[in-house]
Amino acid sequence: MNKCNIYLFFCILLSSCTGMNDNIEEYLERGEINYLGRPDLAYTQTGNGRINIGWFVNDDPRIDGSTITWNNQDNEPQSAPFPVDRSALVDGYMSVMLSLDEGTYVFRIVHTGEKGYPSIATEVSGSVSGPNYISTLSPRRINAVTSYNDRVEIDWAVADANVMKVLLTYETASGPEKTIEIEPSEQKTILTDYKPQGKYSWITNIQEANAFEGVSIPSDSKTFPDVKAVEFDKSAWNIASFSDASGEGGGVEKIIDGNTTDGYWHSNYDNGAPLPHWAIIDMQSPRNITKIDTYRRNNGDTKTVQYFISDDPDPDSPFWVLIAEGDDWTDHVQTHDVSDVTTSKRYLKINLPDSNREVHTAVMEVNVFGFE
Numbered sequence: 001m002n003k004c005n006i007y008l009f010f011c012i013l014l015s016s017c018t019g020m021n022d023n024i025e026e027y028l029e030r031g032e033i034n035y036l037g038r039p040d041l042a043y044t045q046t047g048n049g050r051i052n053i054g055w056f057v058n059d060d061p062r063i064d065g066s067t068i069t070w071n072n073q074d075n076e077p078q079s080a081p082f083p084v085d086r087s088a089l090v091d092g093y094m095s096v097m098l099s100l101d102e103g104t105y106v107f108r109i110v111h112t113g114e115k116g117y118p119s120i121a122t123e124v125s126g127s128v129s130g131p132n133y134i135s136t137l138s139p140r141r142i143n144a145v146t147s148y149n150d151r152v153e154i155d156w157a158v159a160d161a162n163v164m165k166v167l168l169t170y171e172t173a174s175g176p177e178k179t180i181e182i183e184p185s186e187q188k189t190i191l192t193d194y195k196p197q198g199k200y201s202w203i204t205n206i207q208e209a210n211a212f213e214g215v216s217i218p219s220d221s222k223t224f225p226d227v228k229a230v231e232f233d234k235s236a237w238n239i240a241s242f243s244d245a246s247g248e249g250g251g252v253e254k255i256i257d258g259n260t261t262d263g264y265w266h267s268n269y270d271n272g273a274p275l276p277h278w279a280i281i282d283m284q285s286p287r288n289i290t291k292i293d294t295y296r297r298n299n300g301d302t303k304t305v306q307y308f309i310s311d312d313p314d315p316d317s318p319f320w321v322l323i324a325e326g327d328d329w330t331d332h333v334q335t336h337d338v339s340d341v342t343t344s345k346r347y348l349k350i351n352l353p354d355s356n357r358e359v360h361t362a363v364m365e366v367n368v369f370g371f372e
Helices: 003-017 022-030 252-256
Strands: 040-046 050-056 065-071 077-083 093-099 103-112 122-128 142-147 152-156 163-171 177-182 188-191 199-206 215-218 238-242 277-296 305-310 321-326 333-337 345-352 362-371
Touching: 040 103, 050 103, 050 122, 065 093, 077 093, 238 252, 252 277, 252 362, 277 305, 305 333, 321 333, 345 362
Parallel strands: 040 122
Antiparallel strands: 040 050, 050 093, 065 077, 065 103, 103 122, 142 152, 152 188, 163 177, 163 199, 199 215, 238 277, 277 333, 277 345, 277 362, 305 321, 305 345
């Protein structure tokens, strides 16, 4: 190769290298890009019509602001700047509150500052609750409300996991309303100061696991039910005394043995004991009686039945008070409503003053109802 050819080769080579940096010229002129520290450990907390967004701000001293961008429910881009005040950070975390329409969002968070290029974005998603969500919620359920003479019992259904507490408001016997807090674990609430047939209602505070605030769901106003009379347990009762009895049917104790179909107390056949026939039942403690059911033997001997109460078991005591009387039988059962009797006494006297067959009477069972 002669000198002329070598010169021509180098000219061509230099000519081919001209413009090889044209595509990156802009970046070469800009120099190295120094991004600010990126937001880290981002999280969201749901609220009602708002959302709390938080993240960790690293130690990059150039960071003095932040910007959050998102798309609204119409898919339109939105953004909001927030200054970074390191003195207000909690353990290095910053949090901001946005008021938004109900829905689910994806947020992009970047750090900003005058001395550096905005950071790489961190994305985090979150939800905002509102009317649609609230419409799916219900107050904590009540299984049963039972009124007694001295109390009312509220049986609650098992609380859902998102129930934080219940505020129960009710009318008291003394007049003013009262509000008490019911824990989610409480299954039965007993009120001794309630107003019979008074009003009550409750508010259930519901808060989801990822929410920073709860939602209050009110119930409808309710009325406490009428006082419920119960059939008294007679297993500990006994007959304190009686006028007479025959061995037929099992004896006078049969009227409190709980059996309405077998056994009865029959007046004495042997000496033709005269009317009236009576028996005194020891109820062991004073009872507020509201109803008595009397079952007679189906031969129809027994006619009129009278009931008296007293705290003195002496059959001749002047303190016996008549609370029920009648001779109206339906299928050999007679029911006495004594709900207007407000006095509580220990002893109950059954008195049979007449008969449909000479002097004979036969009673199978006496069931007593009232307030515990």
